[in-house]
Amino acid sequence: MMESSRRRFLKIAGVSALGLGTKPLLDVFAASGEKGDKQKAQVLPNKEALTATQWAMVIDTKKFKSAEDLVPMIEACNKIHNIPEFKNKKHEIKWIWAEEFKHAFPTRNMRFLPERIEQLPFLVLCNHCENPPCVRVCPTQATFKREDGIVHMDYHRCIGCRFCMAACPYGSRSFNFRDPRPFIMKRNPEFPTRMKGVVEKCNFCAERLAVGKMPNCVEAANGALTFGDLEDPGSGVRELLRSNYMIRRKQGLGTRPAVYYIV
Amino acid sequence: MMADSKQIYDRGMVVAGLVIFVIITTFPFWYNHGKASPVPEPELTDRAKAAKECVEPKSVMRAKHMQLLNVWRNTVVRNGKRVYVNSKGKSFDMSLSNTCLDCHFNKAEFCDQCHNYASVRPNCWNCHIDNPKEKK
Numbered sequence: 272m273m274e275s276s277r278r279r280f281l282k283i284a285g286v287s288a289l290g291l292g293t294k295p296l297l298d299v300f301a302a303s304g305e306k307g308d309k310q311k312a313q314v315l316p317n318k319e320a321l322t323a324t325q326w327a328m329v330i331d332t333k334k335f336k337s338a339e340d341l342v343p344m345i346e347a348c349n350k351i352h353n354i355p356e357f358k359n360k361k362h363e364i365k366w367i368w369a370e371e372f373k374h375a376f377p378t379r380n381m382r383f384l385p386e387r388i389e390q391l392p393f394l395v396l397c398n399h400c401e402n403p404p405c406v407r408v409c410p411t412q413a414t415f416k417r418e419d420g421i422v423h424m425d426y427h428r429c430i431g432c433r434f435c436m437a438a439c440p441y442g443s444r445s446f447n448f449r450d451p452r453p454f455i456m457k458r459n460p461e462f463p464t465r466m467k468g469v470v471e472k473c474n475f476c477a478e479r480l481a482v483g484k485m486p487n488c489v490e491a492a493n494g495a496l497t498f499g500d501l502e503d504p505g506s507g508v509r510e511l512l513r514s515n516y517m518i519r520r521k522q523g524l525g526t527r528p529a530v531y532y533i534v
Numbered sequence: 535m536m537a538d539s540k541q542i543y544d545r546g547m548v549v550a551g552l553v554i555f556v557i558i559t560t561f562p563f564w565y566n567h568g569k570a571s572p573v574p575e576p577e578l579t580d581r582a583k584a585a586k587e588c589v590e591p592k593s594v595m596r597a598k599h600m601q602l603l604n605v606w607r608n609t610v611v612r613n614g615k616r617v618y619v620n621s622k623g624k625s626f627d628m629s630l631s632n633t634c635l636d637c638h639f640n641k642a643e644f645c646d647q648c649h650n651y652a653s654v655r656p657n658c659w660n661c662h663i664d665n666p667k668e669k670k
Contacts, residue, residue: 460632
């Protein structure tokens with residue numbers, strides 16, 4: 272008698288547990304059928320947004336005569352991206368800046384170079400590599416490659432470990448050793464600043480591309496910079512690549528930079 | 535004999551100690567009794583009042599604005615999608631500084647006082663600029 276009632280109890284308990292277990296599942300199905308009339312919120316890309324498979328830039332260094340010619344582009348970037356100005360070089364934040372040929376292209380440096388190339392500062396920025404080493408090393412995926420080829424940073428995720436800075440062969444990344452806010456001359460309220468403890472770099476003006484505008488340095492360059500889709504044979508970048516011999520920085524490393532230089 | 539074993543030694547000291555202990559541990563309760571600070575009401579700017587409704591209905595915004603902002607952050611930064619179409623079909627640019635604070639440019643009265651009351655310290659403002667309109 273005792274045995275059989277325990278057995279019956281367990282049977283009932285088992286069936287009940289099964290029944291309760293399926294309830295959430297049924298709720299899901301019920302909900303998905305029910306909410307047909309109420310429209311759900313959705314997210315969309317901006318209609319004017321410029322898109323590409325791999326954004327790339329061509330820098331025509333023949334159009335630059337001196338270091339002063341690079342200033343408008345650097346200033347244009349610094350202004351809209353809230354780049355701080357530190358007196359101490361160790362704290363410097365750089366998105367786009369001028370570099371000597373021997374430092375920008377150490378693998379192409381020679382004892383005897385044309386005078387123009389030896390003296391001309393080159394405009395350097397993040398190369399938005401096709402095979403970016405910084406993305407591989409980032410432990411939090413704060414740096415990632417977007418679908419349009421931009422190597423983007425999610426400052427919310429950056430923990431400031433600086434692996435990416437060690438991995439980047441171009442020194443394109445800067446670390447915020449100090450709170451940058453007091454050192455920003457004039458804030459652009461439309462773009463966030465960064466905070467102490469994160470790494471930052473050029474974003475190919477992703478925020479401008481999203482609203483259908485070209486990067487700010489390209490707009491300030493008077494035609495010396497060309498921006499376009501590397502995978503689109505009709506783009507301005509590809510057109511220049513067809514008619515000019517170009518170099519890229521430290522090409523032997525296999526990072527496949529997307530910034531090309533006409534020299 | 536039995537009575538002796540149930541006796542409390544130093545009864546006076548023990549009782550006094552207990553009384554002091556109870557007073558100290560309950561001090562915050564009776565000291566602050568009746569002085570509970572009122573729940574702050576977020577202040578709306580004229581522009582926010584004119585708009586009548588936020589991105590989503592007030593009840594949703596009040597309870598879930600942090601989840602909404604989290605979704606906005608992730609879709610903008612990681613998926614590159616910047617337009618939010620709400621349940622009524624109205625679209626918004628997903629931006630804390632440029633959309634939210636365009637109407638609610640009174641961060642101190644709108645955001646901070648509730649956050650202070652609830653003792654939450656969102657770190658949005660370490661990077662996002664708090665007052666794009668520079669208005670008072």
